[in-house]
Amino acid sequence: MDDEASIFWENVKKEIKSQNTTQEWVAQHSGISFNTFQGWISKGIYPRVNEAIRIAVSLNTSVEYLANGAVKNSKKPIEIICLHLPKIQEHLESIKEAVKKLQ
Numbered sequence: 179m180d181d182e183a184s185i186f187w188e189n190v191k192k193e194i195k196s197q198n199t200t201q202e203w204v205a206q207h208s209g210i211s212f213n214t215f216q217g218w219i220s221k222g223i224y225p226r227v228n229e230a231i232r233i234a235v236s237l238n239t240s241v242e243y244l245a246n247g248a249v250k251n252s253k254k255p256i257e258i259i260c261l262h263l264p265k266i267q268e269h270l271e272s273i274k275e276a277v278k279k280l281q
Contacts, residue, residue, distance in 0.1 A: 182245070183222040186230075189244045190219075193237040208232040 194204060205215035210229055218225055225233065227241075234241045238256060242248065 183224045185246065186224060186244050187219045187222065189247055190233060190237070193239055193244070197237065204233060204236050207236040 190204070191201075194201060201215060201219070202212050205212045208215075208229065209232060210225075217223070224230070230241050230244065234244055237244075
């Protein structure tokens with residue numbers, strides 16, 4: 179078993195446990211068959227990048243955290259999006275105003 183892949187899956191398991199969910203839920207939510215997901219874990223195989231991203235998003239964490247545990251305390255994707263929402267809303271309002279002026 180690859181040590182780096184082992185760290186990835188141990189972090190996935192920690193997140194699953196801390197979020198009181200299941201491997202089956204994460205696999206389903208990530209669009210990965212449960213058998214494939216379990217196979218990767220048992221064989222210590224890294225998923226492809228796009229699959230690792232989907233797993234991280236399902237667990238509301240980052241691939242970096244799953245891969246090395248180093249950035250667990252950084253902002254989660256949903257927090258980052260929420261931080262940008264006011265600015266996005268502001269831009270949308272200015273676009274609406276510009277469109278009204280063109281009509």
